[in-house]
Each structure stands twice: as structure tokens, then as C-alpha cells.
Amino acid sequence: MKKVWLVIPVFALSACVTINIYFPAAAAEKAADKIIEEVWQMQQSDKPAKPDVPAKSDVKETK
Amino acid sequence: MKHLFKNMLALMVLVATFNAFAAADLEVNTPAVNAIKASMQQRHAQLASYYDSGAVGLTINGMVALRDPGSVPLAARQTVNALVAAENQDREALYAEIANANAHPEWQAEIRNTFAQRWIQRAQRGWWVMSNNGWVQK
Numbered sequence: 001m002k003k004v005w006l007v008i009p010v011f012a013l014s015a016c017v018t019i020n021i022y023f024p025a026a027a028a029e030k031a032a033d034k035i036i037e038e039v040w041q042m043q044q045s046d047k048p049a050k051p052d053v054p055a056k057s058d059v060k061e062t063k
Numbered sequence: 064m065k066h067l068f069k070n071m072l073a074l075m076v077l078v079a080t081f082n083a084f085a086a087a088d089l090e091v092n093t094p095a096v097n098a099i100k101a102s103m104q105q106r107h108a109q110l111a112s113y114y115d116s117g118a119v120g121l122t123i124n125g126m127v128a129l130r131d132p133g134s135v136p137l138a139a140r141q142t143v144n145a146l147v148a149a150e151n152q153d154r155e156a157l158y159a160e161i162a163n164a165n166a167h168p169e170w171q172a173e174i175r176n177t178f179a180q181r182w183i184q185r186a187q188r189g190w191w192v193m194s195n196n197g198w199v200q201k
Contacts, residue, residue: 021167023167023170023173024088024089025173025177027088027089028089028170028173028174028177029177029180029181030089031088031089031091031161032174032177032178032181033181033185034091035091035096035100035157035178036178036181036182036185037185038100038104039100039103039104039107040107040185041104041107042185
């Protein structure tokens with residue numbers, strides 16, 4: 001029974017290590033897309049182009 | 064004794080969750096990565112027309128290559144060659160830098176593969192990309 005307390009920390013430690021050596025494929029894809037968009041200066045399709053909004057006229061100039 | 068075991072288990076779950084979160088994002092916001100990105104962004108203005116004409120295409124290993132030298136006027140050929148060489152140097156550096164920024168230099172090949180797929184996937188219609196069977200036009 002006492003052996004269990006030896007095994008658990010070892011398992012916990014090895015879990016930490018294994019999780020981090022896996023290549024995070026989904027995160028890499030997301031990061032790649034972000035960089036590609038910036039380098040190719042792509043506009044995201046879900047964002048419509050900014051309409052030409054005239055300067056706000058309700059802001060009154062105070063002298 | 065049972066309580067101790069439960070606590071241990073809870074701690075392990077916590078550690079595993081934290082690690083999963085820590086690994087969920089890839090660090091790409093370093094000065095070196097940003098500098099390479101800016102340089103590539105600037106070069107793209109010149110390269111874009113060569114992608115459009117098919118003179119330059121995207122390769123399967125995340126690089127660019129002069130696909131059709133014949134379509135480039137003789138006077139511009141040297142310029143295109145220099146652009147392609149500089150672009151490939153930046154791309155190589157980009158993949159290495161992202162791997163280093165995440166303290167996993169051994170990820171470089173996987174990062175390159177991921178980028179290769181995404182460059183091709185996101186290439187504009189009409190651009191040439193390399194497939195397993197050679198060059199194809201998107």
C-alpha cells in the first residue's frame with residue numbers, strides 16, 4: 001500500500017512532461033492563420049469593409 | 064488516508080488542466096517574429112503580382128519558388144530571384160523563431176508543415192500551389 005505514494009507523484013510529474021511535448025497542432029494552425037492574414041494583408045471575410053462614415057456632426061465645437 | 068488520496072487526485076487534475084491551458088496557445092508575439100513578419104509583409108507588395116501571374120508559386124514545404132521564369136521579363140528576372148530568396152530566408156527564420164519562442168526548437172518541422180498547409184489553403188484563386196502531383200492552379 002505504501003508504494004502507491006511513491007507511484008502517484010512520479011505519475012503526476014510524468015503527466016506534466018508528456019502534455020507539454022505534444023505539438024499543439026490546433027494552436028499552431030490558429031497562429032499560422034493569424035500571421036498569414038497579416039503578411040498577405042487579407043481582410044477577414046466575416047468583417048465587412050468599413051463604410052464611409054462622415055465625421056460626427058453632433059459634436060459641437062466650443063470656443 | 065482516503066482523504067489524502069482524494070487530495071492528490073484533485074491536485075493532479077488541476078496540474079493537468081493548467082498544462083492543457085498552457086499548451087493551448089503558441090507564442091508568436093516576440094520581437095523577432097514581429098520583425099520577420101513586417102519584412103515579409105513589405106515584400107508581399109512586390110511578390111503579389113508574381114503570384115498572380117504564376118511566375119512564383121507556393122511549395123509544399125512552406126516556401127515559395129520560381130515556377131515559370133519564362134513569364135518574367137528578362138530585366139525583372141534578377142529581382143524576382145532575389146525576392147524569392149529573401150522570402151524563403153524569412154520563412155525559414157520565421158518557423159525557427161516560433162519554435163524557439165515556445166522553447167521547443169524540435170517543433171520547427173511541424174510548424175513549417177502547418178504553415179505550408181495554411182499558405183496553400185489560403186492562397187488566392189489563380190495562384191499556383193504545389194501538390195503531391197506537381198503544380199496546380201487554385
